[in-house]
Amino acid sequence: xxxxxxxxxxxxxxxxxxxTGVDWTQDNPSVVLLLTPNAGYTITASNFSATxxxxxxxxxxxxxQNGANxxxxxxxxxxxLMPANDVLIDICAAGYAxxxxxxxxxxxxxxxxxxxxxxxxxxxxxxxxxxxxFGTTATVVTQSATASTGYYFEVEPILxxxxxxxxxxxxxxxxxxxSSNQLTSIVFTVTYTFPAANVTGDEFCLTANAITxxxxxxxxxxxxxxxNNVNVGGATRTFTINGITGANWALVCTATPGSTNIVNTSxxxxxxxxxxxxxxxxxxxxxxxxxxVLTGNLASSFDTSSGQPSTIIVxxxxxxxxxxxxTSTNSSVTVGAADAKTFIPGNETFNQDFTYTVAATSTANFxxxxxxxxxxxxxxxxIFPNYEFNVNSQNITINNTPATKTLTAVLNVTIYGTGSPSxxxxxxxxxHIEGSLVPVTLxxxxxxxxxxxxxxxxxxxxxxxxxxxxxxxxxxxxxNPAADGFYKQ
Numbered sequence: 001x002x003x004x005x006x007x008x009x010x011x012x013x014x015x016x017x018x019x020t021g022v023d024w025t026q027d028n029p030s031v032v033l034l035l036t037p038n039a040g041y042t043i044t045a046s047n048f049s050a051t052x053x054x055x056x057x058x059x060x061x062x063x064x065q066n067g068a069n070x071x072x073x074x075x076x077x078x079x080x081l082m083p084a085n086d087v088l089i090d091i092c093a094a095g096y097a098x099x100x101x102x103x104x105x106x107x108x109x110x111x112x113x114x115x116x117x118x119x120x121x122x123x124x125x126x127x128x129x130x131x132x133x134f135g136t137t138a139t140v141v142t143q144s145a146t147a148s149t150g151y152y153f154e155v156e157p158i159l160x161x162x163x164x165x166x167x168x169x170x171x172x173x174x175x176x177x178x179s180s181n182q183l184t185s186i187v188f189t190v191t192y193t194f195p196a197a198n199v200t201g202d203e204f205c206l207t208a209n210a211i212t213x214x215x216x217x218x219x220x221x222x223x224x225x226x227x228n229n230v231n232v233g234g235a236t237r238t239f240t241i242n243g244i245t246g247a248n249w250a251l252v253c254t255a256t257p258g259s260t261n262i263v264n265t266s267x268x269x270x271x272x273x274x275x276x277x278x279x280x281x282x283x284x285x286x287x288x289x290x291x292x293v294l295t296g297n298l299a300s301s302f303d304t305s306s307g308q309p310s311t312i313i314v315x316x317x318x319x320x321x322x323x324x325x326x327t328s329t330n331s332s333v334t335v336g337a338a339d340a341k342t343f344i345p346g347n348e349t350f351n352q353d354f355t356y357t358v359a360a361t362s363t364a365n366f367x368x369x370x371x372x373x374x375x376x377x378x379x380x381x382x383i384f385p386n387y388e389f390n391v392n393s394q395n396i397t398i399n400n401t402p403a404t405k406t407l408t409a410v411l412n413v414t415i416y417g418t419g420s421p422s423x424x425x426x427x428x429x430x431x432h433i434e435g436s437l438v439p440v441t442l443x444x445x446x447x448x449x450x451x452x453x454x455x456x457x458x459x460x461x462x463x464x465x466x467x468x469x470x471x472x473x474x475x476x477x478x479x480n481p482a483a484d485g486f487y488k489q
Contacts, residue, residue: 010035020083037097051094056089058074059077102196109206110124119206131194135194137193147184152178173188222242229316229346239279287420322343326427333361376427378426388416389413460474460476
């Protein structure tokens with residue numbers, strides 16, 4: 001059935017066919033027009049009346065309530081003869097539709113809370129409700145979540161729609177923080193835009209879990225400082241003291257020998273959590289030991305197996321050397337000067353390679369009777385605080401051609417830790433070379449019974465104190481073993 005919409009309600013249109021010249025009131029003495037309110041509105045029969053004068057053919061108009069609707073009964077004047085043309089009867093009525101309030105009801109439930117002051121135990125679940133005209137918005141929920149004393153929300157609490165049309169809700173919040181910028185309270189405000197029909201059974205879910213606020217004791221927790229050995233020329237370093245704001249500290253450093261204080265200061269940890277002390281180590285010509293003593297509101301971890309010491313030692317050594325040289329008491333041999341390299345003592349993790357060159361000269365040929373091995377260099381078994389080193393390899397060269405003979409050893413040395421005092425590593429050549437050689441003119445015979453010598457006489461050598469008859473070895477002019485054969489003096 002067709003209808004027209006008028007001021008938030010609709011009215012049906014009624015029509016029926018009739019024969020010209022016939023009294024239509026015989027079959028249709030009246031018609032009923034149905035008034036229906038639009039969504040969100042209500043209509044009341046008492047608010048409606050027909051305006052005068054009534055139209056032609058109408059004797060009366062009566063409005064009556066029909067549930068949420070209104071029946072408008074139009075009674076015709078009898079008789080009413082149907083003319084040759086269509087009859088259109090317009091009913092003018094005064095009346096209006098009223099906007100109908102929409103209601104909302106729901107529940108806030110606990111979906112996991114701990115260590116909170118509000119809502120208190122037993123406060124949830126709680127009901128909420130509201131009402132308003134269709135399309136309007138109103139606040140329907142105000143829900144707080146407050147952490148208990150000594151707690152805060154590391155994860156922000158959540159109030160979320162678990163049942164209902166989330167598009168009708170708008171959730172905002174207001175947060176409260178403590179002096180450490182930790183969230184301690186939040187207030188949720190929920191507004192609702194009312195639909196056309198009443199709503200029941202909506203549900204909100206609150207999650208709010210607080211944790212303990214960490215409140216460390218006011219104490220010195222640690223320090224940081226370069227405790228490596230100080231260069232002989234001095235240095236400037238920063239001693240950093242770490243702690244909680246308000247912790248007191250004092251630092252004294254005494255140099256030995258001399259008992260001189262190079263640091264004597266104190267203070268309180270500020271909001272940065274640190275105190276910085278400038279330490280100036282002076283240059284020295286003697287070994288120095290610097291003893292730092294940290295006192296104040298020290299944490300219990302100090303001076304334990306799991307903490308730092310409160311007394312800190314820093315050493316300052318004068319430079320030392322690691323040297324290599326040959327030794328000999330042989331009158332024919334002159335050992336060269338030691339090859340010395342200078343280092344700052346006390347580096348336990350040095351681990352660097354160096355090349356040393358060691359030499360000796362002689363007026364007689366150098367002849368190696370017992371090979372010089374890398375382990376023959378002395379003092380390699382030293383441990384820190386002495387020099388720790390190892391001779392990895394060597395290359396020994398002998399030149400017996402010139403009048404002044406030379407023996408040179410080039411060493412590859414790994415220094416693991418620099419030490420104090422200086423250290424000299426040596427090889428005694430007397431343990432490895434033949435003594436002074438004595439020339440003997442010999443010829444080489446073809447057989448042991450040769451009546452006469454064969455070949456050209458040459459200089460051959462035996463060791464000092466030996467004769468041709470007692471010699472254990474015969475060497476040629478180059479110091480090498482002579483060829484196998486029979487020699488006669």
